[in-house]
């Protein structure tokens with residue numbers, strides 16, 4: 001299936017240090033989420049909502065998007081995956097009802113590129129029918145099983161609407177029969193990092209296509225130190241953010257996925273020094289010394305990453 005080319009929206013990438021899960025069936029949480037300092041909210045129609053509550057949740061989400069105050073937050077709705085019978089109505093009800101107040105649709109359990117392209121095509125038809133700007137609504141793809149991971153390169157290349165690849169550890173661990181019940185923690189009996197390959201695989205596919213990479217949930221919601229440790233692992237690799245399931249995890253995510261003040265200041269210093277040394281006044285050098293450190297074009301690129309994350313975090 002082919003999909004008409006969609007123009008890339010101008011405001012990508014958006015900050016996503018903390019991506020707050022909000023059950024679409026809970027008017028109380030839909031209200032409360034608006035006042036919390038998460039970079040992104042995703043209003044859930046999938047696993048947080050019981051089958052009989054899904055229809056009502058679609059309408060609660062439309063209402064919350066249209067009437068709520070979501071200033072400063074990326075607004076995402078997670079629909080059900082294509083193997084269910086709910087997906088098309090999730091998308092049609094939410095996007096027809098609140099498409100102008102919605103930034104992205106999150107598609108869970110993505111297994112191949114075609115599933116993303118099908119969502120892209122449906123979004124395009126709805127945008128045309130409703131007179132919305134075509135291509136403005138982005139897509140987030142969750143990788144939650146072996147087939148999705150094996151196809152992640154093609155998935156990451158599948159649509160200009162794609163903004164992020166999201167790791168779904170709970171479903172993923174279940175799908176590969178990993179012997180653990182504690183999401184994010186190492187399975188007993190294995191003394192290396194069981195997540196390293198998966199996280200890196202997703203990160204490589206995301207970066208190849210200029211997408212963000214987001215780590216999924218940490219379910220022990222009262223253990224903020226555990227959250228920081230697991231989030232820190234993903235942040236160190238280069239991930240852009242992580243899901244948060246509880247208000248108590250939000251500040252931790254915002255901190256962990258922003259650079260330290262020291263690293264941010266150092267990055268800005270490298271950028272200033274490099275700009276000077278490569279200018280006419282600085283002798284148009286290719287590399288230069290900053291204190292005891294040699295800096296060159298690669299240093300500038302590394303500094304740009306840290307400085308970009310810092311600026312996005314308001315530093």
Ligand code: GLV
Pocket residue numbers: 108142144167168169170171172216217
């Ligand atoms: C998230 O959806 C997960 O399965 O971890």
Ligand code: MG
Pocket residue numbers: 047108144168170171
């Ligand atoms: Mg899942």
